[in-house]
Structures are given as C-alpha cells and as structure tokens.
Amino acid sequence: MRIGLLTGGGDCPGLNAAIRAIVKQGLGEYGHQIIGFRNGWKGVVDGDIQPLERQHIRNVLSMGGTLLSTARFHPREEDGSMDAVLQTLEAEKIEALICIGGDGTLHAASKVADAGVKIVAIPKTIDNDVAGTDLSIGFHTAVNIATEAIDRIHTTAESHNRVMVVEVMGRHAGWIAVNSGIAGGAEIVLAPEEPFDMDRVVKFLQHRHKAHANFSIVVVAEGAHARQGSSMEYEVQLGKYGEIVAGAIGERVAAEIQARTGFDTRLTVLGHVQRGGTPTPTDRILGSRFGVAAVDAITAGETNVMTALQGEDIVLVPLPEIAGRVKQVPDDLLRVARVLA
Numbered sequence: 619m620r621i622g623l624l625t626g627g628g629d630c631p632g633l634n635a636a637i638r639a640i641v642k643q644g645l646g647e648y649g650h651q652i653i654g655f656r657n658g659w660k661g662v663v664d665g666d667i668q669p670l671e672r673q674h675i676r677n678v679l680s681m682g683g684t685l686l687s688t689a690r691f692h693p694r695e696e697d698g699s700m701d702a703v704l705q706t707l708e709a710e711k712i713e714a715l716i717c718i719g720g721d722g723t724l725h726a727a728s729k730v731a732d733a734g735v736k737i738v739a740i741p742k743t744i745d746n747d748v749a750g751t752d753l754s755i756g757f758h759t760a761v762n763i764a765t766e767a768i769d770r771i772h773t774t775a776e777s778h779n780r781v782m783v784v785e786v787m788g789r790h791a792g793w794i795a796v797n798s799g800i801a802g803g804a805e806i807v808l809a810p811e812e813p814f815d816m817d818r819v820v821k822f823l824q825h826r827h828k829a830h831a832n833f834s835i836v837v838v839a840e841g842a843h844a845r846q847g848s849s850m851e852y853e854v855q856l857g858k859y860g861e862i863v864a865g866a867i868g869e870r871v872a873a874e875i876q877a878r879t880g881f882d883t884r885l886t887v888l889g890h891v892q893r894g895g896t897p898t899p900t901d902r903i904l905g906s907r908f909g910v911a912a913v914d915a916i917t918a919g920e921t922n923v924m925t926a927l928q929g930e931d932i933v934l935v936p937l938p939e940i941a942g943r944v945k946q947v948p949d950d951l952l953r954v955a956r957v958l959a
C-alpha cells in the first residue's frame with residue numbers, strides 16, 4: 619500500500635519516534651511505501667512529498683521536533699484547500715493517510731475522512747487535551763521540563779523571598795500546570811478548568827507569608843482565567859490567529875499579586891522551551907507504540923480511527939467521536955493540587 623504521513627500543528631518531542639515506528643513497521647513488516655508530506659496539511663495542499671526510507675529515520679529517536687516539519691494550517695472548503703488535499707492524495711495514489719496531530723489537525727483529519735479518505739490519526743500535543751486517550755505524545759516530556767524549571771525557580775524564590783509566577787502552556791486544559799505544579803510543589807496552581815478568584819489567591823499568599831514562609835510559587839496555565847464577577851476582571855488575550863497570547867495571563871497575575879500584597883514578584887514564561895529538546899523514554903515508547911498500531915490498523919482495514927492509550931493498552935477509538943472534544947483535568951487531580959497547596 620502507499621500510505622501518506624503528516625505531522626500537523628505545534629511540534630513536540632516524540633514525533634520522530636512515531637515516524638520511525640511507522641516507517642519500520644510499514645516497510646519492514648508489510649512492504650508498504652510511506653510517503654511523508656512536509657509541513658502538515660500545507661504539504662498535502664502543495665504536493666510537497668518526502669518518500670520515507672530507512673536512511674531518513676536513522677538516529678531520530680532521541681531528536682525533538684519532527685523530521686517532516688509541521689505547520690499550523692488546516693484545509694478548508696471555502697478557499698479550495700480541501701479540494702487540493704483530495705487532488706494531491708489522488709495524484710500521489712495515497713491509499714490511506716496517517717495524521718499525527720492535536721485538536722486542530724485531528725478535526726481536519728475527520729473532515730478529510732468524511733470526504734472518503736482512509737485516515738488513522740495519532741494524538742500528539744503537550745497540552746494532553748485530546749479526548750479518548752490517557753496520554754498524547756509530548757505531554758510527558760513537557761511536564762518533565764516544567765517540573766525541572768519549577769525546581770530551579772524554587773531555589774531563587776527562596777533566596778530572594780519572592781513570589782515567582784510560572785506560566786506554562788495549556789490553552790484549554792491545565793494538564794501541564796496541574797501535573798508540574800504538584801510535582802514541583804507549587805503553592806498555587808491556576809488552570810482553565812477552575813476560574814480563579816484573585817482575592818483568594820492574595821489571602822492565601824498573605825497568610826502563608828505571615829505564618830511560615832517568605833516565598834511562594836504560583837503556576838499559571840496560559841488559558842487560566844479569573845472567575846466572572848470576582849475582583850479581577852480578565853479577558854483571555856487572543857492573537858491574530860485566535861491563539862492565546864503567551865505571557866498575558868502570567869503578567870497580569872504577577873502584577874496583581876505584587877500590587878495587592880507588596881511582595882516582590884517575578885514572572886517566568888516557559889513558552890516553547892516546553893516543546894523542545896529530547897523526548898523522555900515515555901514519549902519515545904508512546905510514539906513507537908502509536909506508530910506500530912497505526913500501520914497495523916491500516917493494514918487490517920481499520921480506518922477513520924485514532925490510536926489511543928487507555929490504561930496499559932493501545933486501542934483504536936472512532937475519529938468522529940473525539941474530533942472537536944477537549945479532555946480537561948478531572949476534579950480529583952485538581953483537588954490534589956489544591957490540597958497540597
């Protein structure tokens with residue numbers, strides 16, 4: 619079979635492990651051809667192909683990023699790019715397409731599947747907010763990076779008697795904030811799942827600093843927002859493409875804390891550091907398992923599905939069921955972050 623492959627949306631560590639597994643399983647086990655498209659859906663529109671052979675996947679397991687490159691681009695019917703996708707797939711005789719991506723890429727994949735293309739999706743996003751899977755590629759590494767950063771910030775916070783606000787990624791869900799906050803021993807974690815009340819944040823910090831400490835760590839997810847009607851009016855700041863403006867909520871939270879408590883406060887925005895560098899073993903293994911499962915599924919004729927981790931098992935979930943849904947942090951995990959503060 620001729621199988622197409624793309625990585626779309628934001629990059630993350632572990633993508634190359636998945637690509638490598640797809641090439642090894644596809645070529646070695648079944649004798650398929652794997653045709654990579656550069657720059658995600660944009661490469662399909664442009665017919666920008668990269669047939670993948672064994673030499674392309676040498677020494678890539680520990681490399682961050684994606685050897686196929688990626689782009690924030692989604693085909694749409696309105697501008698003819700959906701037609702262009704279908705034309706390229708036909709011209710290149712692609713019999714099935716593996717799409718590795720987060721919510722936007724998978725939503726587009728579902729639409730392309732509706733147009734009759736055989737699709738198998740693989741979830742990746744450091745935000746870990748794809749529904750139907752316990753883990754997405756990249757999340758584990760991002761939590762490691764954020765935790766290490768919080769550990770480092772801890773010592774400087776303590777030395778200077780400061781409040782340190784750490785902004786992490788997470789547009790619609792606070793998985794990185796909650797997990798790195800718990801692991802790094804943050805005093806306060808602000809996540810999109812629970813709109814916060816700045817009065818309570820301030821009271822908590824004042825109490826803590828009076829009672830037993832003179833420094834604090836506050837972890838804020840970029841998509842966190844203040845509760846409506848509470849003492850801090852805040853509208854989520856969106857950029858040109860509807861993306862969250864990095865640093866906006868962190869800056870505001872740090873400024874409010876400084877102004878209301880008088881405590882010396884600093885902000886660190888971790889930003890794309892969380893998406894770069896070498897993947898953890900967990901992400902390498904997850905990417906490898908998803909890659910093998912995707913090729914197996916296509917070969918067995920199971921398409922319009924997404925590979926998913928559920929418990930210990932890799933399973934296939936129907937793509938239409940997960941496209942457009944956001945997996946948020948469950949209450950019990952949010953509670954642990956609260957209890958330990």
Ligand code: F6P
Pocket residue numbers: 627628629690720743744745787788789840861862893
């Ligand atoms: O990939 C998801 C994500 O990491 C979000 O948390 C963040 O808002 C976004 O990517 C940033 O994207 P970009 O690299 O396009 O600025």
